[in-house]
Amino acid sequence: MEPITIVRSKVAPLDRADVDTDQIIPKQFLKRVERTGFGEFLFFDWKNEDFYILDRPEYEGARILVAGRNFGCGSSREHAPWAIQDYGFDVVIAPSFADIFRTNCTKIGMLPVVLPDEDVRTIIQEAIDQPGTEMTVDLEECAVAFPDGRTVEFHIEDSVRDRLLNGWDDIGLTMLKEAEIGAYEAGRERQGPVTTVLL
Amino acid sequence: MGKTLFRKVWDLHEVVPEGPEGPAILYIDLHLVHEVTSPQAFDGLRMAGRAVRRPDRTLATVDHNVPTVGRERGIEDELSRLQVEALERNAREFGIPLFSLTSPRQGIVHVIGPELGFTQPGMTIVCGDSHTSTHGAFGALAFGIGTSEVEHVLATQTLPQGMPRTMRINFEGDLPRGVVAKDLILGAIGQMGVSGAQGHVVEYAGSAIRGLTMEGRMTVCNMSIEGGARAGMVAPDDTTFAYVEGRMAAPDDFAASVERWRELPSDPDATFDREMDVDVPSLAPQVTWGTTPGMVAPITGRVPTPEQYEDPTDQEAVRRSLEYMGLQGGEAMEDIAIDTVFLGSCTNGRIEDLRAAAEVVQGHSVKDGIRAMVVPGSMAVKAQAEEEGLDEVFRTAGFEWRDAGCSMCLGMNPDILEPGERCASTSNRNFEGRQGKGGRTHLVSPAMAAAAAITGHLVDVRTFDAALAGA
Secondary structure (H helix, E strand, O other): OOOOOEEEEEEEEEOOOOOEHHHHOOHHHOOOOOOOOOHHHOOHHHOOOOOOOOOOHHHOOOOEEEEOOOEOEOOOOOHHHHHHHHHOOOEEEEOOEOHHHHHHHHHOOOEEEEOOHHHHHHHHHHHHHOOOOEEEEEOOOOEEEOOOOOEEEOOOOHHHHHHHHHOOOHHHHHHOOHHHHHHHHHHOOOOOOOHHHHO | OOOOHHHHHHHHOEEEOOEOOEOEEEEOOEEEEOOOOOHHHHHHHHHHOOOOOOHHHEEEEOOOOOOOOOHHHOOOOHHHHHHHHHHHHHHHHHOOOEEOOOOOOOEOHHHHHHHOOOOOOOOEEEEOOHHHHHHHHHOOEEEEOOHHHHHHHHHHOEEEEOOOEEEEEEEEOOOOOOOOHHHHHHHHHHHHOOOOOOOEEEEEEOHHHHOOOHHHHHHHHHHHHHHOOOEEEOOOOHHHHHHHOOOOOOOOOHHHHHHHHOOOOOOOOOOOOEEEEEEHHHOOOEEEOOOOOOOEEEOOOEOOOHHHOOOHHHHHHHHHHHHHHOOOOOOEHHHOEOOEEEEEHHHHOOHHHHHHHHHHHOOOOOOOOOEEEEEOOEHHHHHHHHHOOHHHHHHHHOOEEOOOOOHHHOOOOOOOOOOOOEEEEOOOOOOOOOOOOOOEEEEOOHHHHHHHHHHOEOOOOOOHHHHHHHO
16 A cells, blocks of 8 residues: 555545444445545535535545544445545545554554544634635654644554555565464464355 | 453453554454445455455355345345455455355355354454354454454454443342343343443353353354444353354364363453443343434333423434334334234344244244245354245244345345335344334334234234234
8 A cells, every 4th residue: 555654635524423334335336346446425415415515526535534422333335435535635634533444544544633622623624614724644753743733642442553664565574474373373274164164 | 459351351462562552453253244344354465465364264255245145146136246346255265254245155254253263252253244243252352343443354364443341230039931042132122222331342241141052152142333433242151162162163272271271261350441230130021112222121111202302402312213114102012013024134133043933933924014034144044044944934934934034124235124114133233224224113022022923913923822812
């Protein structure tokens, strides 16, 4: 995956809580067997709703998406972060994320940033009131710089941060532990059940 | 200090402990695969020239995309057909057992694992599907993963995992009449909210849980994700062992296995990061009125109004939900007329669910103008139901009797709601558009769904009979 370090960009707002992955990418698009091309279907069923403004011209080119609490809840479909990334976002800011969605983001090189409620509220309001205002998200410093110069730090696990900063392949990293996996299988692996009896 | 059930299962599977280099690496005992979240993972393996490390710990089925009628004609929707064919190709190429469209063992991935005996206490189980938490009912650590993680497990049979927090939800007290597993979990989600258990593995405990059958425990664990939990678990006991015994994949050394499994329940002095109590005796059958599973009320209650909420975010969410659901707020739950009934899904598509619904349906008819369908969770459940004559009960009453699959739970196959169509559904999510764009979903238990089909509106299954007689 592509490394991610510092993102300076406009911010696109989605002022809603509990946005589920069925909204992010509706089921009819999950039939595709490719990993790319989901961006044009992002929030497909919301495109004509009044509250849905992030596709307006003033937000074009935004690489930071900001949304309400519990973002990405529901289905585990990785098609949701694929769609957000394919649309052009590298960072999603929210007061909280659903666990599977958050993990999925970090596996594809997209940065989920958790900030306190009031900071997220400020960012959403600013993005709505003054579209085009830029912000900086700095993964090296784990900090978000607001347009007024104020910075807020965010937390992310060191190992996840390292992986995102370097664009490392998670599977490759685990494969470095081949000896440990082999030893587990030789000594501690559970007996069965074995599925290949069905073949 | 004692260990929790979760921690015992975790420790048994730690290949590499958490350290400065990164999170723990856990061994995965069983990887379930379906057609929707796997094609890109297999492509990734091919591109990197990697094999599936342990096909013997991997099992695939088709469920999300499959039609539930007319299977002999194959899959008419081209994209759905291509996705199923991709899984068939991948399973062949990588040596993974697959139940495809016409297999008598085909079914929803979370129904077939337990019914074949592959789901056992103390295991780690993953699947590219958020309802993998279902398998936690056996005292397994089971959770949903994304496609990148599916690829990771296929390649290494392991997953790096950060240590989750633990939470225990205690359901003490006797179940009131008409209150079943679905009501326990909907009530708990209503109490804690849809992100109430975020970051936690939940252990469901208490006398009401111990009294549930395995089907009931699976219903409870299934909806863990709807409360935001990473996974849900129930301590294995004699009910669990009796369910596993004799099934196709049950261990040969069954008695010895049971002795090991008896060590799994949380120690009496184990502590949890959080505890929550649900007052079981005060529960009534639950129905959702909004567009998240946390927007739920007793059938005896009323739809809330936005003004009843203090937080402006909640007020806005409720306003939007009521608008989407075509409700005013303030109406009695029992006054809400429905168009459709869906009985099925990985939440409530097991034999006991069909029995409970059939018991309500017996001697009644589906109300004129109501579309009602039963979609068994697996072809084995379907066969069992037919052996018991349940299909006759449903058919005679006017229900459609279908083949197994996810069906209208998420509407990836042709079984969808039309815009504005209102459905009493035994599934797990009432999100906007979940069952079809513009469709309106009310989540209920199987018996409540059956009663709604007969009366044509949401109704209290405990009193609907008397209401019909009086009408």
